[in-house]
Amino acid sequence: MKILMYNAVPEERPFVAKWMAKTGHEVVTLSEPLTVDNAAQAAEFDAVSTQQTIAMPAPVYQVLADNGIKQIALRQVGYDVFDLPAAFKHHLRLSNVAAYSPRAIAEYTLTQLFNILRQNKKYERAMATGDYTWAAGGQAREIYQLTVAVIGVGRIGSAFAQMLHALGAQVLGVDPVYRAQNEAFVEYTTLDDALARANAISFHTPLNDETRNLADQAFFDKVQPGTIVLNMARGEIVDMAALEARLTAGQLYGAAVDVTPNENEFMNQKQAVTDLPDNIQRLTQLDNFYLSPHIAFYTNTAIKNMVEMALNDAVTLTQGGYTDNEILR
Numbered sequence: 001m002k003i004l005m006y007n008a009v010p011e012e013r014p015f016v017a018k019w020m021a022k023t024g025h026e027v028v029t030l031s032e033p034l035t036v037d038n039a040a041q042a043a044e045f046d047a048v049s050t051q052q053t054i055a056m057p058a059p060v061y062q063v064l065a066d067n068g069i070k071q072i073a074l075r076q077v078g079y080d081v082f083d084l085p086a087a088f089k090h091h092l093r094l095s096n097v098a099a100y101s102p103r104a105i106a107e108y109t110l111t112q113l114f115n116i117l118r119q120n121k122k123y124e125r126a127m128a129t130g131d132y133t134w135a136a137g138g139q140a141r142e143i144y145q146l147t148v149a150v151i152g153v154g155r156i157g158s159a160f161a162q163m164l165h166a167l168g169a170q171v172l173g174v175d176p177v178y179r180a181q182n183e184a185f186v187e188y189t190t191l192d193d194a195l196a197r198a199n200a201i202s203f204h205t206p207l208n209d210e211t212r213n214l215a216d217q218a219f220f221d222k223v224q225p226g227t228i229v230l231n232m233a234r235g236e237i238v239d240m241a242a243l244e245a246r247l248t249a250g251q252l253y254g255a256a257v258d259v260t261p262n263e264n265e266f267m268n269q270k271q272a273v274t275d276l277p278d279n280i281q282r283l284t285q286l287d288n289f290y291l292s293p294h295i296a297f298y299t300n301t302a303i304k305n306m307v308e309m310a311l312n313d314a315v316t317l318t319q320g321g322y323t324d325n326e327i328l329r
């Protein structure tokens, strides 16, 4: 089988080569995301795969279907990039890699929580000017003293909750789906109760109608002064203007985001700092705001799994088979 792999990054190539050697299938990589302009390139292939944060609008599915493609295998979790009704209208079967390494994102969330707690950005900036005093930052709290609200206790949220629990923090879980196996380390509660009690709030939900702008002004009105906010899930979950207002007003202890609503304007690109969106330029000036370039997933385990699982799914779905990773209508 011949598979066209869109938006392939250099780190994926060794795993692609190993997969080809193991399975005997052929993969051709493109460095551009799948768009309406390049969808017709799939004509000479049996299957396609992509990983991208740029949405695939309705005409993409039409072009793929017209060229005999039966599926799209996403090499990532977030499938909000698909126009599902449009894809299903053209009988395309879709898959994502729902769990290539939940621990990768959980560990990064923990990393940023520690960075905020320790005021590392303040210290780094002070040291860059030769200021090596304790006073450059401030006394930290230790993690066992925290109550952390995990909003969305799915694959990543559960992994994060387990780590927090092992470190002695109290974990409050908010999720419409109850998972009995999490009882040992999560106290399930309502969103309002979690906001009233938490010292840190971390989002691990998908982006959907309920979670879009979940953290808005009214949400922040309910949190304790000095709360930490972590968003490694999807940018649109947090109203960035509301977050910025609360950070500059000193109502939050700090925030770390790996994702922003406008990330397609600057993430995964090199640009002058002055070309960054205005809000990003302002936010990154703050000592207690941590921005990272959508890298929470970025570990060797995750890259291997996202390549191998998506390519396996591309073959399976094209051959009419079944995979747990299929996105069902």
Ligand code: NAD
Pocket: 077, 078, 079, 098, 099, 102, 105, 151, 152, 153, 154, 155, 156, 157, 174, 175, 176, 177, 204, 205, 206, 207, 208, 210, 211, 232, 233, 234, 258, 259, 294, 295, 296, 297, 298
């Ligand atoms: P998951 O489907 O396993 O878990 C999501 C959980 O959120 C589910 O348990 C679901 O019931 C819950 N949920 C849905 N709506 C909710 C609501 N309104 N309130 C509370 N909980 C709600 O997903 P996952 O694999 O854990 O991924 C979580 C998020 O992480 C996704 O948004 C994904 O796109 C993102 N992600 C980010 C990166 C990164 O590199 N930053 C990498 C992978 C995934």
